[in-house]
Amino acid sequence: MSDRPAPAFFQERFGVDDRSLERVLGTALERHVDHADLFFEYTTSDSVSLEDGLVKGGGRHVEQGVGVRAQDGERQGYAHSDEITVESMQLAATTARAISRTGGTAGAVAVGGPGRPERDLYPVAEAPTDVPVGAKVDLLGEIDRYARGRDPRVRQVMASVISQHRNVLMAASDGTFVSDVQPLVRLNVQVIAEAADGSRREVGYEGSGGRFELGRLLDPEWWRPQVDEAVRLALLNLEARPCPAGTMDVVLGPGWSGVLLHEAVGHGLEGDFNRKKTSAFADRIGERVAAPGVTVVDDGTLEERRGSLNVDDEGTPTSRTVLIEDGILVGYLQDKLNARLMGMQPTGNGRRESFAHLPMPRMTNTFMLAGEEDPAEILAGVSQGLYIASFGGGQVDITSGKFVFSASEAYRIENGRLGEPVRGASLVGNGPDVLTRVRAIGNDLALDRGVGTCGKDGQSVPVGVGLPTLRVDQLTVGGTEG
Amino acid sequence: MSTGDPLKHVLARAARSGAHAADALFVEDDSLEARVRGEEIDFVKQARERTLGLRAFVKAPEGLRTAVGSTSDLSTEALDRLADETVGLAGATAPDPDSGLPEGGFAEALPDLELFEPGDRETDVDARIEVARRCEAAARGTDPRITNSEGSEVQSRFAHVHYGNSAGFFGDYRSARHGLFSMPIAAENGSMQTDYWTSAARRLADVEAPESVGRRAAERALRRLGSRRVPTCEVPVVFDPLTARSVLGHLVACVSGASVYRKASYLADSLGESIGSELVTVVDDGRLPRGLGSRPFDGEGLATRRTPVVEKGRLASFLLDSYAARRLGMASTGNASRGAGGAPSAGPSNFWLEPGTSSLAEMIAGTERGLLVTWLFGHGFNPVTGDFSRGAAGMWIEDGELRHPVDEVTIAGNLGSMLAGVDAVGDELLWFGSVAAPALRIARLTVAGQ
DSSP states (O other): OTTSOHHHHHHHHHOOOHHHHHHHHHHHTTBOOSEEEEEEEEEEEEEEEEETTEEEEEEEEEEEEEEEEEEETTEEEEEEESOOSHHHHHHHHHHHHTTOSOBOOOOOOOOOSOBOOSSOSSOOSSOGGGSOHHHHHHHHHHHHHHHHHHOTTEEEEEEEEEEEEEEEEEEETTSOEEEEEEEEEEEEEEEEEEOTTSSOEEEEEEEEEESSOGGGGGSHHHHHHHHHHHHHHHHHHHHOEEOBOEEEEEEEOSSGGGHHHIIIIIGGGBHHHHHTTOSTTTTOTTSBOSOTTOOEEEETTSTTOTTOOSBOTTSOBOOEEEEEETTEEOOOBOOHHHHHHHTOOOOSOEEOSSTTSOOEEOOSEEEEOOOSBOHHHHHHTOSEEEEEEEEEEEEEOTTTOEEEEEEEEEEEEETTEEEEEEESOEEEEEHHHHGGGEEEEBSOOEEOOSOEEEEETTEEEEEEEEEOOEEEEEEEEEOSBO | OOOSOHHHHHHHHHHHHTOSEEEEEEEEEEEEEEEEETTEEEEEEEEEEEEEEEEEEEEETTEEEEEEEEESOOSHHHHHHHHHHHHHHHHHSOOBTTOSSOSSOBOOSOOOOOOOOGGGGGOOHHHHHHHHHHHHHHHHHSOTTEEEEEEEEEEEEEEEEEEEETTSOEEEEEEEEEEEEEEEEEEETTEEEEOOEEEEESSGGGSOOHHHHHHHHHHHHHHTTTOBOOOOEEEEEEEOHHHHHHHHHHHHHHHBHHHHHTTOSTTTTOTTSBOSOTTOOEEEETTOTTOTTOOSBOTTSBBOOEEEEEETTEEOOOBOOHHHHHHHTSOOOSOEEOOTTSOOEEOOSSEEEOOOSBOHHHHHHTOSEEEEEEEEESOOEETTTTEEEEEEEEEEEETTEEEEEEEEEEEEEEHHHHHHTEEEEBSOOOOSSSEEOOOEEEEEEEEEOO
């Protein structure tokens, strides 16, 4: 499948040709609409998972369908079907266009020759779902043996390999006609360790992935450090003490801690919330929202990253969008609808979970640019506080701006040095305010290892985050110790 | 689409491909969602979806090898490929002596659980949009400080679930779910607050009136205006039914089969032991008439039933599917949850904490100094240890009265000590989904703020 261009894929498999696309778009445009589009998807995914030392489960899934959308002002009509036939598309177009308040515009649309994106950020010779299952089974077995060999306290290893191969085709009344083939792979390793006296159990997790050949995950040079990390975290958590509660100075480690940006500012800068003025950041372009030196970007054009795309799910090429420049709010993330209604340009951030969902402005890879400070000196500058090396999940209330997220690896800071590890820490704060309290930015920007998934309005999409070592003063830390 | 009965077709093909046993789930869905924001329709979304999922077992001397597959392409060619690939994938996995279909106990007479009212299908799109419009108008009209909203949304989903297996059990049922959700925004002195209210039911007539949903959502948002932090403290905490339900959801994760046999739950070795205060009684029942978690049979065809999970603080049962049950040397409780796309795993049906005798007003009046939690967010719960730490907002209680709204705080503790610390249980059970809890008061939790 992977050696065939995607436009040909939908034509050969379902008979979707230029003429039938023109007919369906024409049907949608028989009433007055500002924009109409079609989104085709054929996604194959598979997973193999291990527990108790055995690969006990495998799954293989095919999801196909087409969605038809019509927009009239801010109103959107959407209908989708898992049957890809001209008849089902015509029915969907009739349903979607019912959103229009006025009739009459004749619908003549010409779609040009189908295009592929101008660049390919994730070329793969073999679709990850075509890699023989035996290779994935063997990998998981090796991981299990290796993890158990690291420490006798390792009691359970759960590991899985997940691969996806997504074929999409977008055609729209604005002339968009583009297809893409999007590979995605992920390796999960979770370890449960038990204290030698049986008194406690703890879990450690480390994942990795991106848009590249599955073969890379099979290399011990790739997965051994990942397993080491999962084992280290489980054992560390066995020693961790309850986290202190209260307001304190916090140092965030590089990489996955970028989830702070994702929750605290990223969602609040999505175009839909700002067009509707429901975000705490609405109408604040040009204002200071972060300390000098803080520059935050969303970049969907990084090669092989989990959050990257050649084109978004409306066919717009992805781009690098500066959201905050030297502390000043300068940009929003846009899809076509919200860009049109706000008189701005789409930024290639119109994304959707699948053909069964309407696109919305979503992040891709969101990170803060590196500063100039030495991470060791940043730590040395804090007399009492908390160092958070990595996080679990987070969430934000974009209207009040309040966010929360949970630490997965954290330590007390005492006199500029790492103290004892603590567990169960969460951070809560206010998005428009938190970055104004950034005191130091490290020179060590790192992106995460490729496991982020973002949820919004019930839709999940893969994303990336990144951060250099960052000191933020006076954050509220949730814990149980006074 | 070409096969008369895709379940029988795919099971027969799996057998021909070498499956020793198999089961399959076929789900047909019709759905409608619409949102009104202010005076305008935001979106209308309609769909018809069908997905078929297959689980195949291949025999080996040491046990059965297992794989699952699914497809929304229902052509004969795609179904044949699904069967062949799933059986092929099973052949690559390790044999497991605990794998397989349930030995028996398949649902016999299927009770009518009133999960679907045929007349509701006649309600057209415009009538549903009108419900959202009334809800939105009520929310916006509650108070001049309601200046904006994320909108009011209706959802209706009609499902027809078919299950069949190679042991000869075939069953099907129809169900529906109708929901209404409103999220207004209140603004004052340049700051904004939002909150929501929601209602869901199997029959349209049982969904809360749109005016009521809109007004309650607006009142909740208004109540949060002027929120501030409080100093870090250890105090009694009252959870309202919306947030108590979220806390009870953490218990679900700790009593469900897979986390128990993996020992990934702090309750894995606690069956029969006291895990909470005597006020805590928790039940799972798959056969509540009109229940949002009701189903006549589970994801493996087993009859659903009533399972006491916690009796006066004592852990009485886990929730099990047939695999977790075999692993633990127990019997399935008919709790296999399964979507067409995946493998079955143990989960709740209708899962609730039995109401007590206190009204929410009495619980507040009986609290000298503490926090009423009305909003919980974040994912800070670790089922392996029971550690709990989440973001919260609510109302500060002083001398038994609500004093001022609170936000930007966290509450933290451990689920074990939280359940042990339950000292009052509300008298009203509200169903927003398949997990429900009345208001709860917990004697002591850490609130982190200034």
